[in-house]
Amino acid sequence: MSLIQSATREITLNLHSRPGARLITLLMVALAFVVFNTFLIISWNLQSIMDREENLVGMEVFLRRDISPGAGRVIGDLISSLQGVKSVYYVSPEEAEALFRAELPGRTDLLDVMGNDFRLPASLQITFDTEAMNQGRMSELSRAIGAIEGVEEAVYGENYLPGLIKTVTTIRRLVILLGIVLVSSISLVVFYTVRLSVVRRSLTVDIMRIVGAPWWFIRIPFVVEGIFMGVTGSAGGLILAAIVSKVLSSAVTHRFMPLHWMTLVILLGAVTGTIGALAGSYEKER
Amino acid sequence: MLVTMGGVRLSYGRWPALDNVDMEIRRGEFLVISGPSGAGKTTLLRLVWMGEKPDSGLVEVIGFRSDRIRKRELPRLRRKIGIVFQDFRLLHARTVFDNVALPLQVSGTGSRVVQKRVISLLARMGLSHRRNSFPYELSGGEQQRVAIARAMVGHPVILLADEPTGNLDPEVSREVIELLLEINRGGTTVVMATHDPRQVPAGKGRFLFLDKGVLRGADRWSELDQDS
Numbered sequence: 453m454s455l456i457q458s459a460t461r462e463i464t465l466n467l468h469s470r471p472g473a474r475l476i477t478l479l480m481v482a483l484a485f486v487v488f489n490t491f492l493i494i495s496w497n498l499q500s501i502m503d504r505e506e507n508l509v510g511m512e513v514f515l516r517r518d519i520s521p522g523a524g525r526v527i528g529d530l531i532s533s534l535q536g537v538k539s540v541y542y543v544s545p546e547e548a549e550a551l552f553r554a555e556l557p558g559r560t561d562l563l564d565v566m567g568n569d570f571r572l573p574a575s576l577q578i579t580f581d582t583e584a585m586n587q588g589r590m591s592e593l594s595r596a597i598g599a600i601e602g603v604e605e606a607v608y609g610e611n612y613l614p615g616l617i618k619t620v621t622t623i624r625r626l627v628i629l630l631g632i633v634l635v636s637s638i639s640l641v642v643f644y645t646v647r648l649s650v651v652r653r654s655l656t657v658d659i660m661r662i663v664g665a666p667w668w669f670i671r672i673p674f675v676v677e678g679i680f681m682g683v684t685g686s687a688g689g690l691i692l693a694a695i696v697s698k699v700l701s702s703a704v705t706h707r708f709m710p711l712h713w714m715t716l717v718i719l720l721g722a723v724t725g726t727i728g729a730l731a732g733s734y735e736k737e738r
Numbered sequence: 739m740l741v742t743m744g745g746v747r748l749s750y751g752r753w754p755a756l757d758n759v760d761m762e763i764r765r766g767e768f769l770v771i772s773g774p775s776g777a778g779k780t781t782l783l784r785l786v787w788m789g790e791k792p793d794s795g796l797v798e799v800i801g802f803r804s805d806r807i808r809k810r811e812l813p814r815l816r817r818k819i820g821i822v823f824q825d826f827r828l829l830h831a832r833t834v835f836d837n838v839a840l841p842l843q844v845s846g847t848g849s850r851v852v853q854k855r856v857i858s859l860l861a862r863m864g865l866s867h868r869r870n871s872f873p874y875e876l877s878g879g880e881q882q883r884v885a886i887a888r889a890m891v892g893h894p895v896i897l898l899a900d901e902p903t904g905n906l907d908p909e910v911s912r913e914v915i916e917l918l919l920e921i922n923r924g925g926t927t928v929v930m931a932t933h934d935p936r937q938v939p940a941g942k943g944r945f946l947f948l949d950k951g952v953l954r955g956a957d958r959w960s961e962l963d964q965d966s
Contacts, residue, residue: 454846454848455844455845455846457849458843458844458846461843465831465832469831470831655827655829656829658827659827659828659829659840660840660844661789661812661816662787662789662816662821662827663816663817663840663841663844663888663892664812664813664814664815664816664817664841664844664845664892665813665844666810666813666844667809667810667813669844
């Protein structure tokens, strides 16, 4: 039997030993991940709400009626180069009229009263990066845009916009901070749970050392166990969170987290499980 | 010389476990290291299999020096040493066969050789009928014989036995001592640590007495008896 075959055998034996203790470890890891996954689901849904709100952080720039569509787009390009501007969209007079009719169907008579020759002015719809925005910067931009040749007027929600920007920015920062705290906590819980499970088998490590097993031979079964417990525990946490999410879906409208977030959760489980197992085996091998 | 120790000192915290120990272990001898509990017998054996390194002084075992050996070389040294403990240290989830085969498996020995050597050794130890049993199904004496088989399966140069009879009744203890003497007659150097050197018949080995980490020599157990 080659050393690799022996190591594979050790891995299999290790995974089959102490099923009760392993189940408890898996449950602990899974429960820790349920808490983390709940946070991720809340964050994901909050993110969607904030993205929607963020799109309201904008400015409407009306162009003079004598400005051609080409000149209007040049002004748009100039504005998009300003710091803090996320996007600029040119709205032609025809599009403006169509939008008016779509958004205010009860007030189309106002357009009819103005006669066939009346055209709504072309405009530019501007959105901003909320992270780089505050009330002072917004007023500054409004003045700068208003001073551009061809601009009739720059309008934005002076009253509500600063508060909205501040709220969205604060919530984003809080979510990131809480995320860091939770990732650290979950990593520690998984790390110590797996480490403890490995340390409990100190006799195996002792005997392996005494009979002259190389260090990698001693550690590899524990590393595989760490990966197994991390991946299975985090996947179990995802399944439990999905069940809770499904049960609550009729009471609270929400979406489950996206696939790439789920992949990251499992990866986090695998990494912390591996590090925990390595630390546990190293501690006993010294 | 298989083992040489010169000016060895080792402390656990403020407590000296071994103090200025000079000793040699000769090829083929049966060495009995005796002394009361806490005298440093286990520490001395740990120095031989390099489970510990001395704070000062030098230990040389089969050409491996304590001041030069690298961590990755330790398995090579330990495969040349068989170790038996008072508490047997068997893996309870594995059969007698698997426990005995372990040293060969961790060194990558082919499965046919493993099979042949383990079966032959179990027969010599009178454990053939127990090959598929688990350690918890065996008596204390049988467990110690399995531990000795595990220590011997790799044909070690030295067999270290740390209080091998500590958990056994007098009758079984005599059987274990006889087994160790037989192993020694086969050419393997045996070093046995015990609190009761009278278990080893007079004239069957060299005796050293360890007291509070200080080593004293004695040619016969009767002298040792008087000293202690």
